[in-house]
Amino acid sequence: MAELILEILWDLKKEDFETFKCYLNEGVLEGCRPIPWGRLEDQSRPGVVTLMKDYYGDKRVNITQEILKKISRNDLIERLENGQSRSKAASPLSSSHQGPDTGNEKLAQRIKEKQKPRLEDKYKDTTEGFGNSVEFTPLNNIYTELYVIDGDYKGVNNEHEVWQIETVSRKQRKEDTPIKCNNIFKRLPGQDITIRKVLTKGIAGIGKTISVQKFVLDWATGEANQDVDFMFVLPFRELNLIKGEYSLLGLLQEFHPETEGIEDIKLDDYTLVFILDGLDESRLPLDFQRNKRLSDVKKTSSVDVLLTNLIKGNLLPCALLWITSRPAAANQIPPKSFHRLTEIQGFSDQQKEEYFKKRFRDQADLAEKGFTHVKTSRSLYIMCYIPLFCWISASVLETMLDRPDIGEIPKTLTGMYTDFLLIQPNIKNEKYGNRNETETKKILESDKESLLKLGQLAFQQLEKGNVVFYEEDLRECGIDVTEASRSGVCTVIFKQESVGCKKKVFSFVHLSFQEYLAALHVLDSFTHNKFDAWGSFLPSEPSELSEPSELSLHDLHKKAIVKALKSENGHLDLFLRFLLGLSLDSNQSLLQGLLKQTGSNSESIRKTVKYIKRCFEGRSSPERCINLLHCLSELNDDSLEKEAQQYLSSGKKISPAHCSALAYMLLNSEKVLDEFDVNKYNTSSDGRSRLIPVVKHCRKAVLSGCDLTGESCEIVASALQSVSSPLRDLDLSSNNLGDSGVEPLCAALKSPNCKLQTLDLSRNNLGDSGVEPLCAALKSPNCKLQTLDLSTNNLGDSGVEPLCAALSKLHTLSMGPSVSNGESTPQQLRKTNRLHGSNRGAIQAGAV
Template sequence: MKSDQPPAFSQEPLPDDNKEVESLDSEDALKITHNLLDRRSQTLLTVQQDIKAKLKHKYQHISEGIGHHGNQILLKDIYTELYITEGGSGGLNNEHEVRQIEMASKKQTTQETPIKCNDIFKPLPGQDKPIRTVLTKGIAGVGKTVSVQKVLLDWAEGKANQDVHFMFPLPFRDLNLKKDQYSLMQLLSHYFPELKEIDSIEDGETKTVFIFDGLDECRLPLDFKNNEKCCDVTQPTSVDVLLTNLTEGNLLPSALLWITSRPAAANQIPPECIDQLTEVRGFNDPQKEEYFRKIIPDQNLANEIIKHMKTSRSLHIMCHMPVFCWISATVLEMILKEAEKDEVPKTLTQMYSHFILIQIIVKNKKYNKATETNPKELSQSDKEMILKLGKLAFQQLQKGNLIFYEEDLRECGLDVTEASVYSALCTEIFKEESGLYQDKVYSFVHLSIQEFLAAVHALESCLDKKENVFSPTSDEEKQSIQLSDLHRRAVDQALKSENGHLDLFLRFLLGLSLESNQNLTQTGSTTQTNEETVNRTVRYLSDKIKRESSPERIINLFHCLNELGSNSLVEDMQTSLRSGTLSETRLKPDQCSALAYLLLMSEEVLEEFDLKTYNTTKEGYQRLLPVVKTCKRALLDRCKLTYESCETLTSALQTPNSPLRELDLSNNDLGDRGVELLCVGLTSPLRNIQTLVLGQCGLTEGCCSDLASVLSSPNSQLKQLELRDNDLQDSGVTLLSAGLEDPDCKLHTLGLSGCLVTEEGCAALSSALRSNPSHLKELDLSYNHPGDSAGGLLSAALVDPTYKLMKLNVDHGGECRLKSGLRKYACHLTLDPNTVNPNLILSEGNRKVTWVKENQHYEDHPDRFDYHPQVLCREGLSGSRCYWEVERDGTEAIIGVVYRGLKRKGKEDDCRIGANKKSLSLFCYDRGYELKVFFHARVWRSISGPVSKRVGVYLDWPAGTLSFYSVSSSGTLTHLYTEHTTFTEPLYPGFGFRFYSSSVTQCQIDGQDIQR
């Protein structure tokens, strides 16, 4: 927005007369017309100046969450620039907002351009579209309303946006009360009576900004789909209809709109109505320190406070919210100034307990009600006030309300008079506001204060009234109710919550159960908790951590343990993490949850998170999945993930500010349903995933439309997509090509190796490249059957300067590649008679080997194993992909691969398959599998998986992987293990035994049938 004086607002003297123009000659008529226009301009300027004066008076002081012990401060003296960025998470984030601020606390790994609040309507570099409507998201207390206040004050004081003629703040909490019908001009005149001096602001030259603060507080239906259309600013209708038509541009299309909202409510505005999405992230670390130094006059004390906040990760994270910085400054300034210092708060419960107590003390000093003997002792009326506010807080929290009107107060047993008294006495806890007119609105200063007081109410109801707030309590049950019963019920309710709205409440409730925190709040409870109660709750939380399936809910349970001072599991995991011994430990699921908690709470962003490096179960892997939201590169390949895992991953993909750029999910049984879920996260705004690897994930054409939507999404940053070894077929590739040809597709690399693609699929790809030739640089179609003509079409793109294609791989093609799964890589193997040990017999055309007691008379040969009962195949495998299957008969067998240089003579380990650096083997027996890996390190471990007589071996020599599979009687493959290395020479399949009469047979693979 420009800063020059609006040309329509001339300040020349008004003419004294108002003669009718039509009675004059043309020159006089023109003069009178100019005079009339000047008169209107002067009227507009007068109205503007009156509105600016009104807004300056209202917004020049900061009054909530900043005021110092009840003393208002000028906004310009305390204002600290907030971190506002383009974009947002997109979609709904089913996490408590405190969890979202924890993610925002991670160190930024990408360069983002901050947006100053006065530049909210300015196009960003590279943007050429006009911006009419801006939606700004941010969690409660992060600074949205203060940003609005700053913009209004700067405009009113002539410091910014002086090309704007009028700014109209219309908070939703005020609009909720308007039940009658109004025209737009009538509604504006109700807020701003000054506007009655002008007939309209719809002249096309008057630049107007509407600011709708607090969409999450809106109780109007905002029915964009069914509301009637309204284009006349003088037509009376409901406020709801006015708002939807203003937003859609039917009313005052020239007006600019700025809407603020908490994330969960932002989707009430249709995306097509939003031109710019921004996000208020609160304070970054330097801004936190700047704020503390501004609000604390004593700089030594400010430094001491900053130092203390950094010692507690949970408190430092919360300081991203300006309102929590104010709470902390209020508490710590008073505690650190005292001669006999109380214990300095280290948990959220301690901080809020001190805050409530300090506000009561300040109130009592102000109104001369403090007791001389103990100024920290609460009077009976103080206790009653806290408990009544606690009841209001709990009941409205259950309904999801942050603002309350008179009817809400009456439902909670509070009359308006009491509410007004409480808001006057404790302005920093509970407030009564008048809108721009005189209707009353009530709220707690911040959602977290409401959650804390709600927990006080729940605790007091249990200890004093023997009631469980989560369930009706009979007279008989009251006799036996215990605090641990309330804890269990509260934990269960919080775990059931889909959006985590009880997470912080639960942390406060459990923290208040400690006697030290109860002493702070002094709510009058005659029954104190004891150590056994706390221990029972700790055991219940620990049990829930072991059993709960939602990784996100589990993380909050660790926060709860922290409030109770029980951190042994986390501390043990921290010790293992620091010592580097985690890879040597078999992690239980609850240990994985503790590890996830530690990694998520760390301020550091992981460069790489390799899930398979942790030795745990399938459930353990599931619990570690939330960590992907805090790393740049997530390697989740071969971790037995399924469709259910994708629900957690989708939530992680939609996390604001996630640094994740590369995601490898290959070799997991995700299926089409899993990828469909992932694509929901991948198409959300500003997802920064650039590399997605989905090789061998059991995909078919069923997911290709979803993937095409990702490719064609204007929000997508995807540059590399790997889909190798999925049975997509031509039909799937054709669907995928629809996304590839879209102008918004910026894909550089596409991997379709081994995807059953023929001439038809290649033709679809060629067509897509013709439509969008400017981005794709690499295309891998190896191990397919493209045919000469289709291959020729694609090859032509390599030499045509119109295309960016630089690398095309169609190697290893042929009709034999049109087999499902790994069997397309089947290779023919025969046992080498020159290597067979004298106690082994070959049969069935050198495809079967059996261990016998009798010594066979073979000619001497340098390649023969003279001691160990082993045999190798003739064929050395290198440079390509190969798959073979063997079936054992007897109790056990050794299946492996070796380099040709493996020694053959003697009984030492350097002659045994799987016991040296020149070999690797899988030991199969009737009870399971054991692996011996010696390519890099001496590893011998048990492998879990279905026991089968048949084993599949897959070698991808160029990629450096060797995989073993259990093969069922129906031909289903179950992954057992994959070794990652770099192969330097051909590998020879080999077999060995430990017991007589055992045998191994090479299976013939023909199509999808396996024959002996």
């Protein structure tokens, strides 16, 4: 009957459903205790059905009938009675069956009593990424609440994730709607929808899996979501290992053996949560178009078919579903499949400091020293937005800050990762006691073969776009699986397959560390003239293919820079930064015993710095230009930023290269600009285009008369859709955008994240076809625009008509002298506006 009651509740409108819950709180039948409002208030329809089952058993049908009478829904009463009769007629045992509080209910309770302790034991501790090479730490001792928002940033899926850190969501604002991890399925105030399927996006290491871990742990320990009966965690990296066909129930028992006997329970009577963690790690096709439909939880099929039907709601349609993914992989599942999209935005500045305090909870001085050091390096401080990078930094600084003899504390990204690599062999030797060497060089020499093979693995998997890999991938690189499982560099997850043999899943502690080791592999191959190891990866001239040994370090740098600049999504940006940073003598000296020294590199580094500066003169995207600035930082060269500041203060003409540096500095300023007027900067049109990304970091942007390109319009549209954009006033006048140029802007205006209030599109050669999508955007409930200037455009009668309907939303519409057939446009708008009865929109007809 639970399924039938749920169908009835789905047919109730929001206000009737709220009234239904109020009656449950009051009590409608004698002898039936009221359900406390604290348990009812935020409940979804499936949650209410579960509560009624817990409180009333078989009487829940009678209570439903009584409440439906009180809210005058006799049609639903008839459906309930007919459904109940059919249910009884279908089963000869139903007359003696007393509902879920008999044998099946007792079985469900026994399974629940087994599952909660098992999940608590599994998720109560965290290793913070070290795999098998460190002591376990209680999760509740280290966990810092992450900033999760309702909605997600549009347009980041094609960017390197480290670039997203710097441009998307660092500055959380009061307009954002934060959601606590444990409330992921609960409605926000004013929302009239039951949240059953949730997709949470977040870049690598941002805290998706740790959020899942906390969510499950709090349920298992009774801290939250106690209306949930069963919880099933199915990580994609482990689902990849499942071969053959399973029923959904069989798959659940494979991952949760404590649920043995669950096939005897009618799961529709219970509140279930499925968590599919790490969609980006999936190697399953997930073909939502061609996979067969499946609705029987006992029928066998491939894992791929089971998952697509679970996600589409064909299997267990009332179950709650939470999927996590890196942004680039999220489009594997149709967006319409979800009731809520959320994004984990990582640590705010305050949370970064809180993490360090928790990490060194018994060493306040060390916590302060560590956090202060990180703040002195802009690149390190930005990266600490990622919780896992906070852990990497804290691990390194914990080792170094208390030892003045240890050497210089790293200030660059490459330096930090190099020191992080160095502490891994020391940890391994301390734990397993295989050797007594204390000198870093000797330790690296002893681990050289395995580390360089891991570098080869990292490079090969980076080329393929894989972030998890399996035993066969390791064997291709000649890696001993047992040795790899004892390395702190890899995290190993064991999964017992149906055939009874143990399988292992490998990943690097973070995607960025995979890119670091890939760069290490390329540099090592270069020093040993192993051109075959990376030659196909980097562009080459025909003459170089025959004499690879004649390539200089600078030649290698040039090839990597050219390859990275040609990448549209910047997937090699971080790899390039590490490759250049590892070329410094200071970093190579730390890696003695592992990396063959390339000799004195000062001349090659000087040439590379000069070459990078010349690259700014090309037509690379702003993202690639800013990454080149990071590359200069890795080479300990900050001359370009200093020169940009000098040019700005002197009033001299600023080169495009210096505009890129200036844009980077403005984007990373803690203070949001009140106004950004691109015309105030003495530079060329190319230089102005390099400054366009600053619109993401200002309240008012003036981009008038600067010959905006289609790419620039996309950047502006992206800024408008960012959840963290403070942009409220935008002047795009005199840019000759035309009808096609406004299309991305119109799409942005419909975004729920867009907060733009004033838009100037005057003198842009807009015609009637350009006004149509603009009016559609104005009608969108998400559009916040109050003032619009369309003066001096080419609007005809067919363009004016749809504008009339938009006047009810606008405070001010400025038309000025626009081309029209017949009446002047402002007069026609006033006339039509009166016919429509609108008294809100004000039309300004004066020339602009």
